[in-house]
Every structure is written in structure tokens, then in C-alpha cells.
Amino acid sequence: AQSVAQPEDQVNVAEGNPLTVKCTYSVSGNPYLFWYVQYPNRGLQFLLKYITGDNLVKGSYGFEAEFNKSQTSFHLKKPSALVSDSALYFCAVSADRGSTLGRLYFGRGTQLTVWP
């Protein structure tokens, strides 16, 4: 079965510092991995994804994520946090085969707060 774990409900960082939001996954087959961001009272916005290829994926708003197959992780990172990055972040996984092809499984979300 496919599943995603986001071990931290909240992450707090100071503006200008690097940030990391953690995600680990379990999937049958090769994983497709995604990060989405949700601002208050808004829908989910796609940030970036890993399908295949380079393990370091760059996305919108200066975010990047590193796929680590041995650790089954896909942590979201940004070198220098902005107050405007404060939002709820979701990691999601899909598999490249099987009956659940195309279905996304989400983590519970991590609330990122960047203080000035």
C-alpha cells in the first residue's frame, strides 16, 4: 500500500534561514513524488515533482526537493526562507504501476511558519 509520512506537524524558521520540510514514503513500484502548498482559505498549489532522473528537483518560488531512494525520503528545502513562505505543505506519492495508478496519497501536512 502507498503511504506518506510528514513527521513534523509544525516547522518554525527565521526569515533568511534555510528551511527543510520532511517527507518519507512507502510505495509499491517506482514512486512519483509531489509537493503542494496551501495558503489560508485557498486550494492546493503544485510546487514540484519527482518522476525520474535527477534526484534534485527544482520547483516554484525557489523551492527544491531531494529524492533519496535508499532512505525513501523526499524532503522539501529552500536556502533562504521568506515570511511569505508561511503556509501548509503537503507531500504526496503515486505509483507508476498497479491498480492505484494515478492516485495520489497525501501526508497529513506540515505547517511552516517563517517569522521576521
Added chain:
Amino acid sequence: DAGITQSPRHKVTETGTPVTLRCHQTENHRYMYWYRQDPGHGLRLIHYSYGVKDTDKGEVSDGYSVSRSKTEDFLLTLESATSSQTSVYFCAIRSLGDLGTDTQYFGPGTRLTVL
């Protein structure tokens, strides 16, 4: 945002009443999804559709039904609403293409309160 709209955006209803939520897309995507978002649970799949009149259950489908009579519209119905169905409901489409473009995009959401 992939041309997805949801209606209504907010609804308050009473226990036992039927409720229908509508998702409309303008870009002819084959796959459409209904999720619910609840604190501490992330997003969970209710039902999805892989074409007109082709639908299947997700992980939290009890108490919900769906219909897709046209490519552009995917309806979610709560036959008899319960307080446990108070949630924020999101519709999504799956954008398919060459390798690297398989991505789901989400609508703005519908906040449903069942009293």
C-alpha cells in the same frame, strides 16, 4: 489553475439533507477526483473518474456518490448529510502528457458545514 471551478464555495446544511457539489473543468481532462481535507488527515480520496460515466471509489467513499455525464462536470453527492461530513472538499484534475507532465491540479475548494 487548470480551469477548475467548484460550486458552491461555501454551504451550510442540516443533518439528513441531500447535498450536491459541482466541479467544472474547461480543459477536457479525462481524470477527475474528489478529496476531502480534514485537520490531521491531509487529503483523502473520496471518488474519482477516468472518463464519462466511468467512476471508482477512493478510500473514504462511504456516504458519497458521484456522477459524470459530461467530460467537464464531476458531481459529488451526499445523499443524507451527517456531521462527520463537515469538511473542505477539493476537486482535482490529472494532467497527462509526455513523461514528466503527470500532475494533479486542484480547484479552490468547497467548505461544507453540516449542523
